[in-house]
Amino acid sequence: MRDSSPVPPRAAQLSRRAALGLAAVVPLAAASPASAATPVIGGERLARAGVQVRGASGLPKRLTARSWLVADHESGEVLASYHAHTHLAPASTLKMLFADTVLKKFERTERHRVTDADLADIPSGSSMVGVKPGITYTVEQLWLGVFLRSGNDAVHVLSHMNGGLARTVAQMQAKAQDLQALDTHVVSPDGFDHKGQVSSAYDLTLFARHGLADADFRAYCHTKTANFPAGGKKTFQIQNTDRLLTGAWGVPTYDGLLGVKNGYTSNAGNTFTGAATRGGRTLLVTVMHPKSGGSGVYEETAALLDWGFKEGTKAQSVGALVDPLSEGGASAAPTRKAAAAGAPATAAGGGSSSWGLVGGAGGAVALLAGGAYAWRRRRRVVGDEAPEGRQERQECQDGQDRHQG
Numbered sequence: 049m050r051d052s053s054p055v056p057p058r059a060a061q062l063s064r065r066a067a068l069g070l071a072a073v074v075p076l077a078a079a080s081p082a083s084a085a086t087p088v089i090g091g092e093r094l095a096r097a098g099v100q101v102r103g104a105s106g107l108p109k110r111l112t113a114r115s116w117l118v119a120d121h122e123s124g125e126v127l128a129s130y131h132a133h134t135h136l137a138p139a140s141t142l143k144m145l146f147a148d149t150v151l152k153k154f155e156r157t158e159r160h161r162v163t164d165a166d167l168a169d170i171p172s173g174s175s176m177v178g179v180k181p182g183i184t185y186t187v188e189q190l191w192l193g194v195f196l197r198s199g200n201d202a203v204h205v206l207s208h209m210n211g212g213l214a215r216t217v218a219q220m221q222a223k224a225q226d227l228q229a230l231d232t233h234v235v236s237p238d239g240f241d242h243k244g245q246v247s248s249a250y251d252l253t254l255f256a257r258h259g260l261a262d263a264d265f266r267a268y269c270h271t272k273t274a275n276f277p278a279g280g281k282k283t284f285q286i287q288n289t290d291r292l293l294t295g296a297w298g299v300p301t302y303d304g305l306l307g308v309k310n311g312y313t314s315n316a317g318n319t320f321t322g323a324a325t326r327g328g329r330t331l332l333v334t335v336m337h338p339k340s341g342g343s344g345v346y347e348e349t350a351a352l353l354d355w356g357f358k359e360g361t362k363a364q365s366v367g368a369l370v371d372p373l374s375e376g377g378a379s380a381a382p383t384r385k386a387a388a389a390g391a392p393a394t395a396a397g398g399g400s401s402s403w404g405l406v407g408g409a410g411g412a413v414a415l416l417a418g419g420a421y422a423w424r425r426r427r428r429v430v431g432d433e434a435p436e437g438r439q440e441r442q443e444c445q446d447g448q449d450r451h452q453g
Contacts, residue, residue, distance in 0.1 A: 091367030139311030142239035174200035269307035318345035
């Protein structure tokens with residue numbers, strides 16, 4: 049079940065990649081001093097309206113997504129984007145951040161007997177993998193439930209193992225701050241629809257890039273099918289809901305796809321972050337809220353990947369995926385004054401200004417950013433889940449994985 053797909057390592061250097069990140073700390077022109085102090089994470093062009101691309105043509109003509117982004121995994125250069133920092137409901141793509149935060153806290157072989165309390169607070173209408181109280185699961189099996197079926201039940205069990213939902217949410221918010229994903233506000237670890245829970249195409253791409261540096265993350269999101277415990281010695285098969293990976297519902301599999309994460313809720317619509325490698329080059333694409341339902345999010349992702357591997361080779365950077373603060377990334381965090389001045393955009397609206405950490409996660413951020421600030425240059429290597437909102441019930445009917453999360 050391990051993903052053996054080769055992914056080019058990222059060079060451990062402070063050259064063009066770092067220069068792009070440093071250049072990203074550019075204030076937006078604004079009426080008030082507080083707004084002017086707020087930087088645009090990744091570069092000023094990423095906050096502009098409309099399509100952002102330089103030096104290349106031929107972008108797909110029928111893109112309907114409210115926000116999208118194409119980036120080179122190795123260099124972190126953003127090749128093209130559309131409303132990259134717009135705040136939108138992330139649905140289950142937020143589970144990438146959940147994995148970035150919790151995945152390494154437990155050994156794959158660790159076992160946990162599920163209790164009623166572990167499953168007591170799952171939102172009605174959630175996508176579920178089928179976790180049952182009284183059954184003992186390995187951590188690996190629970191993560192397969194998260195990545196393949198976008199199971200909110202598996203997310204909640206792992207969250208309770210991690211000390212509870214509130215603790216996990218605070219840690220996820222702190223992780224987002226460390227990754228400089230300042231468009232993201234976490235309310236629940238599963239991505240289910242909650243007021244104020246938002247992210248952006250830029251932030252989701254950061255989550256995927258960070259996660260794909262981990263071998264377990266890569267293996268889980270690239271797994272197509274797995275056997276899941278049903279009690280006793282019985283099992284049942286689960287299939288990944290990423291249609292570009294499995295070819296389900298008539299969607300052609302995408303050559304070189306590494307996986308990553310999909311999501312859907314009735315409020316959020318479809319979201320998807322995908323990664324693929326061709327000719328030694330790995331690209332990341334995030335598509336949020338296309339107008340077309342069903343398989344539209346996969347079709348638009350595939351079209352942008354095709355563009356990136358062809359015309360995108362001529363593209364000049366319009367921005368950069370910044371490094372985490374704990375890995376030496378140049379800080380682009382807004383000042384205290386600027387962060388306090390602006391309110392986060394709602395899931396229904398499209399805000400483009402970055403905003404700071406909320407709640408009680410500030411201490412955790414300090415630990416993340418301070419204790420590990422050394423120049424740790426990890427080799428980054430490059431799933432998706434069901435639609436959320438009515439997250440998974442509908443997924444069984446039409447393959448969209450609908451659930452709130």
